Amino acid sequence: xxxxxxxxxxxxxxxxxxxxxxxxxxxxxxxxxxxxxxxxxxxxxxxxxxxxxxxxxxxxxxxxxxxxxxxxxxxxxxxxxxxxxxxxxxxxxxxxxxxxxxxxxxxxxxxxxxxxxxxxxxxxxxxxxxxxxxxxxxxxxxxxxxxxxxxxxxxxxxxxxxxxxxxxxxxxxxxxxxxxxxxxxxxxxxxxxxxxxxxxxxxxxxxxxxxxxxxxxxxxxxxxxxxxxxxxxxxxxxxxxxxxxxxxxxxxxxxxxxxxxxxxxxxxxxxxxxxxxxxxxxxxxxxxxxxxxxxxxxxxxxxxxxxxxxxxxxx
Amino acid sequence: xxxxxxxxxxxxxxxxxxxxxxxxxxxxxxxxxxxxxxxxxxxxxxxxxxxxxxxxxxxxxxxxxxxxxxxxxxxxxxxxxxxxxxxxxxxxxxxxxxxxxxxxxxxxxxxxxxxxxxxxxxxxxxxxxxxxxxxxxxxxxxxxxxxxxxxxxxxxxxxxxxxxxxxxxxxxxxxxxxxxxxxxxxxxxxxxxxxxxxxxxxxxxxxxxxxxxxxxxxxxxxxxxxxxxxxxxxxxxxxxxxxxxxxxxxxxxxxxxxxxxxxxxxxxxxxxxxxxxxxxxxxxxxxxxxxxxxxxxxxxxxxxxxxxxxxxxxxxxxxx
Numbered sequence: 001x002x003x004x005x006x007x008x009x010x011x012x013x014x015x016x017x018x019x020x021x022x023x024x025x026x027x028x029x030x031x032x033x034x035x036x037x038x039x040x041x042x043x044x045x046x047x048x049x050x051x052x053x054x055x056x057x058x059x060x061x062x063x064x065x066x067x068x069x070x071x072x073x074x075x076x077x078x079x080x081x082x083x084x085x086x087x088x089x090x091x092x093x094x095x096x097x098x099x100x101x102x103x104x105x106x107x108x109x110x111x112x113x114x115x116x117x118x119x120x121x122x123x124x125x126x127x128x129x130x131x132x133x134x135x136x137x138x139x140x141x142x143x144x145x146x147x148x149x150x151x152x153x154x155x156x157x158x159x160x161x162x163x164x165x166x167x168x169x170x171x172x173x174x175x176x177x178x179x180x181x182x183x184x185x186x187x188x189x190x191x192x193x194x195x196x197x198x199x200x201x202x203x204x205x206x207x208x209x210x211x212x213x214x215x216x217x218x219x220x221x222x223x224x225x226x227x228x229x230x231x232x233x234x235x236x237x238x239x240x241x242x243x244x245x246x247x248x249x250x251x252x253x254x255x256x257x258x259x260x261x262x263x264x265x266x267x268x269x270x271x272x273x274x275x276x277x278x279x280x281x282x283x284x285x286x287x288x289x290x291x292x293x294x295x296x297x298x299x300x301x302x303x304x305x306x307x308x309x310x311x312x313x314x315x
Numbered sequence: 316x317x318x319x320x321x322x323x324x325x326x327x328x329x330x331x332x333x334x335x336x337x338x339x340x341x342x343x344x345x346x347x348x349x350x351x352x353x354x355x356x357x358x359x360x361x362x363x364x365x366x367x368x369x370x371x372x373x374x375x376x377x378x379x380x381x382x383x384x385x386x387x388x389x390x391x392x393x394x395x396x397x398x399x400x401x402x403x404x405x406x407x408x409x410x411x412x413x414x415x416x417x418x419x420x421x422x423x424x425x426x427x428x429x430x431x432x433x434x435x436x437x438x439x440x441x442x443x444x445x446x447x448x449x450x451x452x453x454x455x456x457x458x459x460x461x462x463x464x465x466x467x468x469x470x471x472x473x474x475x476x477x478x479x480x481x482x483x484x485x486x487x488x489x490x491x492x493x494x495x496x497x498x499x500x501x502x503x504x505x506x507x508x509x510x511x512x513x514x515x516x517x518x519x520x521x522x523x524x525x526x527x528x529x530x531x532x533x534x535x536x537x538x539x540x541x542x543x544x545x546x547x548x549x550x551x552x553x554x555x556x557x558x559x560x561x562x563x564x565x566x567x568x569x570x571x572x573x574x575x576x577x578x579x580x581x582x583x584x585x586x587x588x589x590x591x592x593x594x595x596x597x598x599x600x601x602x603x604x605x606x607x608x609x610x611x612x613x614x615x616x617x618x619x620x621x622x623x624x625x626x627x628x629x630x631x632x633x634x635x
Contacts, residue, residue: 010321010329022333029332036324044580045623051584052616056609063605097621104613191341194330201331253359256323256349276374287378294371301364308357 003030006037046099053103060108065115072119079112083134090144102146110134110154124165132158143202152210160218173226173240176218180244183211187251212248212260216267219244223271241271321347389438396434400427418465425456425468446482453479466524473507473528495551497539498558504532505562526577537585541592559589574630576623583619587612 003011007030014022068075086105089098110131117130135154138147156179163175186193186208194201223241245268252260276286321329321343330340344350351359380387380395403420406412412420429452435441436448453475460472477500484496492499508528511520536559543552563582570578591608598604 010325014329014333014335018335018339022335025332029328032328032332033325036328044576045620045627048580048584048616048623049620052612052620056612056616059605059609059612063602063609066602066605097617097624100616100620101613104609191330191337191344194327195335195337195340198331201327204327253355254351256344256351283378283382287375287382290371290375290378292375294368294373294375297364297368297371301361301368304360304364308361 003027004034007033049099050103052100053107056100057104057107057111060104061111064108064112068112069115069119072116075112075119076116079109079116082106082109082112083138086147087138087142090142090147099146102144103150106147106150125162128158128161128165132162139203139207143199145206148203148206149210152207153214156210156214156218173222176215176222176240176244179211179215179218180247183208183215184247184251186211187255187257190255212263215244215248216263219248219267219271223267223274239271239275242268242275245271323349392434392438393431396427396431400424400431418463418468421459421463422465422468422471425459425471428452428455444482444486446479446486449475449479449482464518466521469524470527473504473531477504477531494549495554497535497542498551498555501532501536501539501555501558504528504535508532529578530581533581533585537588540589544589544592544596547596576627579623579626583615587615 003026007026010033011024011026011029064075064078068078082105086102086109089105090102113134114127114131117127118124131154135151135158138151142148159178160172160175163172168175186204190204190208193204219241222244226241245264248260248264248267252258252264276290279286281289323344326340326343326347326349329335329343335343341350345352384392401424403424407417407420429448432448432451436443441447453472456472456475460468480500480503481496484493508525511525511528514520536555539555540552540559543549543555546552563586566578566582570576591612594608594611595604
């Protein structure tokens with residue numbers, strides 16, 4: 001089969017630049033590039049699929065709750081079957097068209113399994129373990145963007161719930177180091193991970209985005225709870241949410257992700273706002289602190305400008 | 316040299332189906348301007364230090380006045396805010412800054428007019444309804460808003476008009492107006508969109524402005540229709556329905572003619588929501604109806620997405 005002219009020119013260019021040492025899987029590359037060019041680039045259709053998926057899973061859960069609540073075994077089996085079905089559908093069709101169905105079915109199925117497990121065991125811990133198990137297995141079975149993304153969010157949510165349920169309330173603020181480390185490592189080692197294996201390469205984007213969203217959720221929670229507490233303690237003084245927001249900003253800027261950058265800035269404003277709002281000082285002291293900080297930053301800006309100018313002159 | 320122009324996704328795909336080593340993939344990311352370089356970081360640091368410095372200094376100043384607020388004389392309070400309104404305007408006239416700076420300064424003044432009204436009401440305990448405040452605010456920034464070509468300010472202005480009307484209906488309006496609030500708001504916002512479209516040959520308006528106004532209008536109409544269904548179809552509901560059918564049909568026709576995807580995504584969603592509400596009002600909410608609605612949503616949206624993608628592809632193919 002002849003390759004697309006676009007694919008050919010890419011291969012040619014890279015070959016000439018790297019002296020013909022690169023081996024391409026030409027047909028698969030061609031197929032993927034055509035699919036990429038064909039992909040709808042706007043946000044509208046994607047948003048439509050996601051909203052549709054959420055809406056319909058909402059109603060489906062209403063149905064499941066009403067009809068199957070008395071038969072936990074059936075609920076569990078139905079939920080697991082739906083997950084298997086979603087993975088199978090996704091293997092057959094890779095199109096964006098299936099997004100609505102995948103999201104809706106996967107979310108509904110997970111909630112059904114959760115309800116059934118709770119009916120059977122009456123324990124919140126076992127719900128978390130059951131959902132954690134599912135979301136750890138799913139990424140091995142499918143390369144679907146949505147299923148991988150939702151699984152990462154669920155893994156984070158389950159771990160968070162487990163910690164919260166078992167008396168680790170203080171540790172929650174340190175728990176956010178986990179998504180922070182994951183997000184940072186994944187972002188900074190992007191080229192290494194991409195070249196590791198094709199199956200890792202294709203899951204890179206949903207995992208990175210999933211970790212970013214998890215980190216944002218953790219930071220928001222931490223900023224709201226932590227700074228809102230009445231007694232100030234060591235975790236509060238560390239002001240982890242502010243550092244977390246800065247981390248997101250730096251990493252996103254470095255790797256060229258605009259969404260992450262904007263999210264990081266909004267989070268920073270929120271975290272700093274929460275921090276000062278809940279600080280146990282009078283407004284007057286806070287105002288001096290803020291003016292002082294502002295002046296320090298402006299001095300830093302002047303010094304930076306000057307240094308930059310010097311360097312330009314040296315070049 | 317490789318010409319710049321590979322997106323992140325393209326580079327990821329190239330890496331997926333080739334044995335390009337790690338260092339070269341990294342090189343591709345850098346060469347195509349996806350990873351930030353030295354100049355990028357310099358610009359970023361510059362903006363960040365300045366922005367954070369100014370923001371903290373401003374916040375500190377506001378906190379300082381907030382601390383002393385109760386002890387200030389009322390003339391000082393009002394005078395300070397008035398000075399803050401006048402200062403940007405004077406600096407626009409004196410320094411003649413760039414268009415964007417000018418617009419941002421003017422928008423600042425417009426927002427402060429609202430603060431002035433609030434403080435005035437607080438000091439003199441005017442006892443006015445909340446809509447009075449918003450009405451005053453809207454009226455007094457009208458000339459600034461209409462004479463400037465700045466979409467962000469227009470959005471603020473439109474939000475003010477809508478809020479004023481909603482508060483008026485809630486607090487003081489006769490019953491007739493209350494029942495037809497959604498229709499009136501929808502028609503008003505629709506007229507704004509139409510006016511902007513008619514003027515588009517003379518004044519260039521950013522697409523996002525029209526899109527936000529349309530989105531707001533569609534949300535208002537959808538809420539109005541669903542609300543009317545729960546209130547068992549008052550006469551106004553049929554007016555809304557007629558308006559909805561007419562304007563949506565016109566919107567779809569316009570979108571297809573102009574090859575724009577936006578309306579084709581949000582209008583059907585609005586219709587699906589209204590139909591679901593209609594169904595639930597007609598039948599008793601039992602198990603069957605839940606699964607039915609769930610399936611209807613999945614199937615209709617999946618079908619819609621498929622058709623839209625097909626449409627998009629044909630438009631795309633014809634264009635290139």
